[in-house]
């Protein structure tokens with residue numbers, strides 16, 4: 001299979017590339033949901049949907065009974081309400097929504113976009129029920145039609161969503177917390193999180209296994225142009241690479257792929273892969289599912305007190321990874337230099 005020739009969401013689990021804006025589009029109200037990963041394409045390991053809409057577009061209060069959800073803001077401003085508490089989020093901010101947490105949102109800027117990660121692919125079905133097929137990723141200037149209540153109620157019968165009415169808590173915007181050590185709702189502002197430096201790259205764990213009951217972890221990483229990382233594969237967990245800024249090169253399944261902002265690569269277990277950051281500032285974010293690979297970042301990485309990568313690379317402590325290979329889901333294909 002040629003990753004570079006595939007242009008849509010596959011109907012079976014395999015490595016795939018979605019260029020910026022690619023995926024399956026659904027229109028609900030004025031918002032467009034672009035399904036980037038669903039049950040068939042990931043073997044129900046995770047779901048990923050990008051939502052794009054305009055100022056004051058919203059979604060009513062609801063819960064998911066089984067899946068944790070992570071929301072990362074890509075552009076604009078999003079007011080999100082978690083268990084009745086309002087947060088105003090902007091680019092790079094992350095909201096963590098454990099299963100059972102009542103949540104809703106209102107977009108507060110024109111062309112607001114965010115990505116929603118979930119622990120299984122079922123949430124994508126929600127947008128197929130409430131949305132109509134649409135042929136592009138950008139939202140239309142006019143409101144098409146509101147989501148009828150009966151359509152939302154129908155969605156509660158077929159997907160992991162239950163509609164709820166949240167208590168009205170009219171306090172000011174809640175303060176931002178650091179990464180908690182249990183599965184509670186939280187918000188992490190851009191640049192925050194558990195910061196770990198690997199050589200010249202700074203990784204921020206913004207959702208850890210403790211926050212997701214092991215369902216997934218989310219890691220935002222940035223760095224300068226640098227070396228290609230060692231080729232490897234994983235036996236058990238799926239990885240995803242979503243380029244947010246700059247430019248990077250990825251190798252997967254024997255193919256070389258140049259990735260620009262908005263490009264997404266799905267790397268299921270067993271796929272040999274590697275990457276290199278090519279721009280003076282490249283940022284990417286990855287959901288890894290399950291979350292069992294979290295120790296890798298903590299073993300290879302050094303805790304870093306600052307919020308951007310250093311001007312001079314620190315030593316890459318791959319020796320610590322080699323020492324712990326028996327406990328890491330990592331198979332190195334070519335030994336590092």
Ligand code: FE
Nearest residue numbers: 232234239273
């Ligand atoms: Fe990997």
